[in-house]
Amino acid sequence: MSLSLFILGSLANENSNPYQLKKALLDVIPIKISEGKFYYNFEALQKKGLIEPVKSIQIVNRPNKTMYGITSEGRRFLEQEIYNSFKKVSKIEDLYITIYLLQYVDPVKAAFYLEETIKKEKNRWDEYKQAKIRMEYLDEKQKTAVRFISEHAFSQSEHNIHWMEKLLTFIKRFEEMK
Template identity: 50%
Template sequence: MIRIYILGMLAQTVNYPYMIRKRLLEVQPYTSLSEGKFYYDFESLRKKQYIETVETIQEEKRPDKTMYTITNLGRDYLEEELYKCFKKNSELEDLYIAINFLDYIDTKKAGLIFEDTIQKEKKRWKKFEEKKKILLSGEKSSNTTQFITDHAFNKAYFNIEWMEKLLAFIKKY
Protein backbone atom coordinates (compact mmCIF):
# COMPACT_ATOMS: atom_id res chain seq x y z
CA MET A 1 0.00 0.00 0.00
CA ILE A 2 2.97 2.32 0.53
CA ARG A 3 3.77 2.21 -3.18
CA ILE A 4 0.18 3.04 -4.07
CA TYR A 5 0.30 6.01 -1.73
CA ILE A 6 3.57 7.27 -3.20
CA LEU A 7 2.27 6.97 -6.76
CA GLY A 8 -1.07 8.52 -5.86
CA MET A 9 0.59 11.52 -4.23
CA LEU A 10 2.90 11.99 -7.22
CA ALA A 11 -0.08 11.72 -9.57
CA GLN A 12 -1.54 14.72 -7.74
CA THR A 13 1.58 16.90 -7.78
CA VAL A 14 5.35 16.96 -7.98
CA ASN A 15 6.67 16.18 -4.53
CA TYR A 16 9.63 14.89 -2.53
CA PRO A 17 9.96 11.73 -0.42
CA TYR A 18 10.12 13.33 3.01
CA MET A 19 6.84 15.22 2.48
CA ILE A 20 5.07 12.18 1.04
CA ARG A 21 6.10 10.07 4.05
CA LYS A 22 5.00 12.83 6.43
CA ARG A 23 1.57 13.03 4.77
CA LEU A 24 1.19 9.25 4.82
CA LEU A 25 1.78 9.22 8.56
CA GLU A 26 -0.80 12.00 8.95
CA VAL A 27 -3.41 10.09 6.92
CA GLN A 28 -2.68 6.79 8.66
CA PRO A 29 -1.09 7.66 12.00
CA TYR A 30 -1.31 4.09 13.29
CA THR A 31 0.90 2.86 10.44
CA SER A 32 4.23 1.58 11.65
CA LEU A 33 6.36 2.72 8.76
CA SER A 34 10.11 2.70 9.06
CA GLU A 35 12.10 5.21 7.07
CA GLY A 36 14.09 2.37 5.55
CA LYS A 37 10.99 0.60 4.22
CA PHE A 38 9.54 3.81 2.84
CA TYR A 39 12.73 4.83 1.03
CA TYR A 40 13.24 1.27 -0.22
CA ASP A 41 9.77 1.35 -1.82
CA PHE A 42 10.42 4.82 -3.21
CA GLU A 43 13.68 3.70 -4.81
CA SER A 44 12.03 0.56 -6.17
CA LEU A 45 9.42 2.67 -7.95
CA ARG A 46 12.18 4.84 -9.41
CA LYS A 47 14.12 1.80 -10.67
CA LYS A 48 10.97 0.45 -12.36
CA GLN A 49 10.56 3.86 -14.01
CA TYR A 50 7.18 4.48 -12.39
CA ILE A 51 8.53 7.77 -11.03
CA GLU A 52 11.26 10.10 -12.18
CA THR A 53 13.26 13.04 -10.93
CA VAL A 54 12.01 16.47 -11.96
CA GLU A 55 14.62 18.64 -10.26
CA THR A 56 16.86 18.93 -7.25
CA ILE A 57 16.39 22.01 -5.13
CA GLN A 58 19.41 23.28 -3.26
CA GLU A 59 18.91 25.56 -0.31
CA GLU A 60 21.59 27.06 1.88
CA LYS A 61 22.13 25.15 5.14
CA ARG A 62 19.54 22.51 4.12
CA PRO A 63 19.92 19.12 2.49
CA ASP A 64 19.14 18.91 -1.23
CA LYS A 65 15.48 18.25 -1.97
CA THR A 66 14.90 15.97 -4.96
CA MET A 67 11.47 16.45 -6.50
CA TYR A 68 9.72 13.58 -8.28
CA THR A 69 6.75 13.03 -10.55
CA ILE A 70 4.87 9.96 -11.74
CA THR A 71 5.52 8.65 -15.26
CA ASN A 72 2.91 7.34 -17.71
CA LEU A 73 4.08 3.84 -16.86
CA GLY A 74 3.57 4.68 -13.19
CA ARG A 75 0.04 5.96 -13.86
CA ASP A 76 -0.84 2.69 -15.58
CA TYR A 77 0.63 0.72 -12.68
CA LEU A 78 -1.23 2.86 -10.12
CA GLU A 79 -4.54 2.26 -11.89
CA GLU A 80 -3.91 -1.49 -12.09
CA GLU A 81 -2.96 -1.68 -8.41
CA LEU A 82 -6.01 0.30 -7.30
CA TYR A 83 -8.32 -2.12 -9.12
CA LYS A 84 -6.48 -5.01 -7.46
CA CYS A 85 -7.12 -3.42 -4.06
CA PHE A 86 -10.86 -3.44 -4.64
CA LYS A 87 -10.71 -6.98 -5.91
CA LYS A 88 -8.66 -8.63 -3.17
CA ASN A 89 -9.40 -6.64 -0.01
CA SER A 90 -12.46 -7.37 2.04
CA GLU A 91 -11.30 -5.52 5.16
CA LEU A 92 -12.16 -1.85 4.89
CA GLU A 93 -8.98 -0.79 6.68
CA ASP A 94 -6.98 -2.32 3.83
CA LEU A 95 -8.73 0.04 1.41
CA TYR A 96 -8.12 3.33 3.21
CA ILE A 97 -5.25 4.35 0.95
CA ALA A 98 -6.97 3.22 -2.25
CA ILE A 99 -10.07 5.26 -1.40
CA ASN A 100 -7.92 8.41 -1.43
CA PHE A 101 -7.07 7.92 -5.11
CA LEU A 102 -10.44 7.23 -6.75
CA ASP A 103 -9.72 10.09 -9.17
CA TYR A 104 -7.21 7.87 -10.98
CA ILE A 105 -9.54 4.99 -11.85
CA ASP A 106 -12.84 4.37 -13.56
CA THR A 107 -15.17 4.27 -10.55
CA LYS A 108 -17.83 2.33 -12.47
CA LYS A 109 -15.29 -0.42 -13.10
CA ALA A 110 -14.04 -0.24 -9.51
CA GLY A 111 -17.65 -0.47 -8.30
CA LEU A 112 -18.28 -3.62 -10.33
CA ILE A 113 -15.07 -5.19 -9.07
CA PHE A 114 -15.86 -4.29 -5.46
CA GLU A 115 -19.45 -5.50 -5.78
CA ASP A 116 -18.05 -8.91 -6.72
CA THR A 117 -15.70 -8.77 -3.71
CA ILE A 118 -18.65 -8.05 -1.41
CA GLN A 119 -20.65 -10.96 -2.83
CA LYS A 120 -17.70 -13.32 -2.28
CA GLU A 121 -17.36 -12.10 1.30
CA LYS A 122 -21.08 -12.65 1.94
CA LYS A 123 -20.88 -16.20 0.52
CA ARG A 124 -17.82 -16.93 2.64
CA TRP A 125 -19.63 -15.90 5.83
CA LYS A 126 -22.76 -17.78 4.83
CA LYS A 127 -20.66 -20.97 4.73
CA PHE A 128 -19.28 -20.11 8.18
CA GLU A 129 -22.84 -19.56 9.37
CA GLU A 130 -23.68 -23.16 8.47
CA LYS A 131 -20.58 -24.41 10.29
CA LYS A 132 -21.46 -22.20 13.26
CA LYS A 133 -24.79 -23.98 13.72
CA ILE A 134 -23.04 -27.35 13.80
CA LEU A 135 -20.31 -26.12 16.14
CA LEU A 136 -22.69 -24.54 18.63
CA SER A 137 -25.21 -27.39 18.59
CA GLY A 138 -22.77 -29.88 20.12
CA GLU A 139 -22.91 -30.68 23.81
CA LYS A 140 -19.32 -29.49 24.28
CA SER A 141 -20.08 -26.00 23.02
CA SER A 142 -19.11 -23.63 25.80
CA ASN A 143 -20.03 -20.08 26.69
CA THR A 144 -16.57 -18.95 25.59
CA THR A 145 -17.03 -20.58 22.17
CA GLN A 146 -20.39 -18.84 21.85
CA PHE A 147 -18.89 -15.51 22.91
CA ILE A 148 -15.98 -15.73 20.45
CA THR A 149 -18.21 -16.89 17.62
CA ASP A 150 -20.67 -14.06 18.20
CA HIS A 151 -17.87 -11.53 18.13
CA ALA A 152 -16.41 -12.90 14.89
CA PHE A 153 -19.78 -12.84 13.14
CA ASN A 154 -20.74 -9.40 14.43
CA LYS A 155 -17.42 -8.03 13.24
CA ALA A 156 -17.84 -9.68 9.82
CA TYR A 157 -21.37 -8.37 9.35
CA PHE A 158 -20.31 -4.90 10.47
CA ASN A 159 -17.45 -4.98 7.93
CA ILE A 160 -19.81 -6.11 5.15
CA GLU A 161 -22.18 -3.28 6.04
CA TRP A 162 -19.31 -0.80 5.65
CA MET A 163 -18.20 -2.44 2.42
CA GLU A 164 -21.69 -1.79 1.06
CA LYS A 165 -21.47 1.84 2.22
CA LEU A 166 -18.13 2.14 0.45
CA LEU A 167 -19.67 0.67 -2.71
CA ALA A 168 -22.42 3.31 -2.59
CA PHE A 169 -19.75 5.99 -2.06
CA ILE A 170 -17.77 4.74 -5.08
CA LYS A 171 -20.88 4.67 -7.26
CA LYS A 172 -21.71 8.29 -6.36
CA TYR A 173 -18.12 9.49 -6.70
Protein backbone atom coordinates in the same frame (compact mmCIF):
# COMPACT_ATOMS: atom_id res chain seq x y z
CA MET B 1 0.73 -1.97 -1.01
CA SER B 2 -1.44 0.90 0.13
CA LEU B 3 1.59 2.97 1.15
CA SER B 4 3.05 2.53 -2.32
CA LEU B 5 -0.31 3.53 -3.77
CA PHE B 6 -0.30 6.73 -1.75
CA ILE B 7 3.16 7.62 -3.02
CA LEU B 8 2.17 6.90 -6.63
CA GLY B 9 -1.12 8.76 -6.31
CA SER B 10 0.56 11.79 -4.79
CA LEU B 11 3.18 11.88 -7.51
CA ALA B 12 0.44 11.55 -10.13
CA ASN B 13 -0.76 14.96 -8.93
CA GLU B 14 2.59 16.71 -8.72
CA ASN B 15 6.29 16.09 -8.31
CA SER B 16 7.46 15.94 -4.72
CA ASN B 17 10.17 14.67 -2.42
CA PRO B 18 9.91 11.83 0.11
CA TYR B 19 9.75 14.10 3.16
CA GLN B 20 6.83 16.14 1.75
CA LEU B 21 4.98 12.97 0.76
CA LYS B 22 5.31 11.42 4.20
CA LYS B 23 4.07 14.62 5.83
CA ALA B 24 1.12 14.78 3.42
CA LEU B 25 0.22 11.17 4.17
CA LEU B 26 0.14 11.73 7.91
CA ASP B 27 -1.87 14.94 7.45
CA VAL B 28 -4.72 13.28 5.53
CA ILE B 29 -4.97 9.64 6.61
CA PRO B 30 -5.04 8.43 10.24
CA ILE B 31 -2.42 5.68 10.11
CA LYS B 32 0.81 4.92 11.91
CA ILE B 33 3.87 4.46 9.74
CA SER B 34 7.54 4.10 10.50
CA GLU B 35 10.02 6.21 8.62
CA GLY B 36 11.91 3.09 7.55
CA LYS B 37 8.82 1.50 6.04
CA PHE B 38 7.96 4.68 4.17
CA TYR B 39 11.43 5.07 2.64
CA TYR B 40 11.63 1.36 1.86
CA ASN B 41 8.41 1.63 -0.19
CA PHE B 42 9.68 4.77 -1.88
CA GLU B 43 12.94 3.12 -2.92
CA ALA B 44 11.14 -0.04 -4.08
CA LEU B 45 8.93 2.03 -6.39
CA GLN B 46 12.00 3.70 -7.84
CA LYS B 47 13.77 0.36 -8.42
CA LYS B 48 10.67 -0.93 -10.25
CA GLY B 49 10.73 2.12 -12.54
CA LEU B 50 7.36 3.39 -11.29
CA ILE B 51 8.78 6.69 -10.04
CA GLU B 52 11.90 8.58 -11.03
CA PRO B 53 13.91 11.63 -10.00
CA VAL B 54 12.90 14.64 -12.09
CA LYS B 55 15.07 17.38 -10.64
CA SER B 56 17.40 18.24 -7.80
CA ILE B 57 16.98 21.46 -5.87
CA GLN B 58 20.11 23.07 -4.42
CA ILE B 59 19.60 24.62 -0.98
CA VAL B 60 22.40 26.57 0.68
CA ASN B 61 23.98 24.75 3.63
CA ARG B 62 21.64 21.77 3.19
CA PRO B 63 21.72 18.55 1.21
CA ASN B 64 20.18 18.67 -2.24
CA LYS B 65 16.46 17.93 -2.34
CA THR B 66 15.54 15.46 -5.06
CA MET B 67 12.08 15.83 -6.53
CA TYR B 68 10.38 12.71 -7.92
CA GLY B 69 7.64 12.12 -10.44
CA ILE B 70 5.56 9.16 -11.53
CA THR B 71 6.45 7.35 -14.77
CA SER B 72 3.90 6.28 -17.39
CA GLU B 73 4.37 2.70 -16.19
CA GLY B 74 3.73 3.96 -12.66
CA ARG B 75 0.41 5.51 -13.76
CA ARG B 76 -0.74 2.22 -15.29
CA PHE B 77 0.37 0.34 -12.20
CA LEU B 78 -1.46 2.81 -9.91
CA GLU B 79 -4.74 2.38 -11.76
CA GLN B 80 -4.50 -1.41 -11.79
CA GLU B 81 -3.58 -1.65 -8.11
CA ILE B 82 -6.52 0.56 -7.12
CA TYR B 83 -8.85 -1.82 -8.94
CA ASN B 84 -7.07 -4.80 -7.37
CA SER B 85 -7.65 -3.30 -3.92
CA PHE B 86 -11.40 -3.40 -4.50
CA LYS B 87 -11.16 -6.99 -5.71
CA LYS B 88 -9.36 -8.23 -2.57
CA VAL B 89 -10.79 -6.23 0.32
CA SER B 90 -12.14 -7.79 3.48
CA LYS B 91 -11.65 -4.84 5.86
CA ILE B 92 -12.39 -1.18 5.19
CA GLU B 93 -9.12 -0.12 6.86
CA ASP B 94 -7.28 -1.82 4.02
CA LEU B 95 -8.97 0.61 1.63
CA TYR B 96 -8.31 3.98 3.26
CA ILE B 97 -5.64 5.01 0.79
CA THR B 98 -7.47 3.41 -2.14
CA ILE B 99 -10.60 5.44 -1.34
CA TYR B 100 -8.44 8.57 -1.16
CA LEU B 101 -7.16 7.82 -4.68
CA LEU B 102 -10.53 7.15 -6.37
CA GLN B 103 -9.97 10.08 -8.72
CA TYR B 104 -7.47 7.99 -10.70
CA VAL B 105 -9.91 5.28 -11.75
CA ASP B 106 -13.33 4.82 -13.29
CA PRO B 107 -15.79 4.74 -10.35
CA VAL B 108 -18.18 2.50 -12.29
CA LYS B 109 -15.46 -0.11 -12.76
CA ALA B 110 -14.35 0.22 -9.12
CA ALA B 111 -17.99 -0.22 -7.99
CA PHE B 112 -18.29 -3.35 -10.12
CA TYR B 113 -15.23 -4.91 -8.48
CA LEU B 114 -16.42 -3.96 -5.01
CA GLU B 115 -19.89 -5.42 -5.65
CA GLU B 116 -18.25 -8.71 -6.65
CA THR B 117 -16.11 -8.65 -3.51
CA ILE B 118 -19.14 -7.99 -1.30
CA LYS B 119 -20.97 -10.95 -2.86
CA LYS B 120 -17.97 -13.24 -2.31
CA GLU B 121 -17.55 -12.04 1.27
CA LYS B 122 -21.24 -12.62 2.05
CA ASN B 123 -21.09 -16.11 0.53
CA ARG B 124 -17.92 -16.93 2.43
CA TRP B 125 -19.43 -15.96 5.78
CA ASP B 126 -22.70 -17.72 4.97
CA GLU B 127 -20.68 -20.90 4.36
CA TYR B 128 -18.91 -20.46 7.71
CA LYS B 129 -22.26 -20.05 9.46
CA GLN B 130 -23.56 -23.23 7.81
CA ALA B 131 -20.46 -25.25 8.66
CA LYS B 132 -20.72 -27.52 11.62
CA ILE B 133 -17.82 -27.19 13.97
CA ARG B 134 -16.83 -30.59 15.31
CA MET B 135 -17.29 -29.91 18.97
CA GLU B 136 -17.82 -33.46 20.19
CA TYR B 137 -14.12 -33.69 21.07
CA LEU B 138 -14.10 -30.44 23.00
CA ASP B 139 -14.75 -29.98 26.69
CA GLU B 140 -17.28 -27.38 27.88
CA LYS B 141 -14.67 -24.64 28.35
CA GLN B 142 -13.36 -25.13 24.81
CA LYS B 143 -16.91 -25.13 23.41
CA THR B 144 -17.60 -21.86 25.20
CA ALA B 145 -14.38 -20.40 23.82
CA VAL B 146 -15.24 -21.50 20.27
CA ARG B 147 -18.70 -19.91 20.56
CA PHE B 148 -17.16 -16.70 21.89
CA ILE B 149 -14.60 -16.54 19.07
CA SER B 150 -17.27 -17.32 16.47
CA GLU B 151 -19.52 -14.57 17.78
CA HIS B 152 -16.74 -12.03 17.41
CA ALA B 153 -15.72 -13.24 13.95
CA PHE B 154 -19.29 -13.12 12.65
CA SER B 155 -19.98 -9.67 14.11
CA GLN B 156 -16.73 -8.35 12.57
CA SER B 157 -17.64 -9.80 9.18
CA GLU B 158 -21.10 -8.23 9.34
CA HIS B 159 -19.56 -4.90 10.29
CA ASN B 160 -17.05 -5.04 7.42
CA ILE B 161 -19.72 -6.03 4.90
CA HIS B 162 -21.94 -3.19 6.12
CA TRP B 163 -19.11 -0.69 5.59
CA MET B 164 -18.26 -2.15 2.17
CA GLU B 165 -21.89 -1.58 1.20
CA LYS B 166 -21.64 2.03 2.43
CA LEU B 167 -18.42 2.38 0.45
CA LEU B 168 -20.19 1.06 -2.64
CA THR B 169 -22.81 3.80 -2.30
CA PHE B 170 -20.01 6.36 -1.86
CA ILE B 171 -18.23 5.16 -5.00
CA LYS B 172 -21.44 5.26 -7.04
CA ARG B 173 -21.92 8.89 -5.95
CA PHE B 174 -18.25 9.75 -6.48
CA GLU B 175 -18.76 10.45 -10.19
CA GLU B 176 -21.38 13.08 -9.29
CA MET B 177 -18.89 14.88 -7.04
CA LYS B 178 -16.53 15.75 -9.90
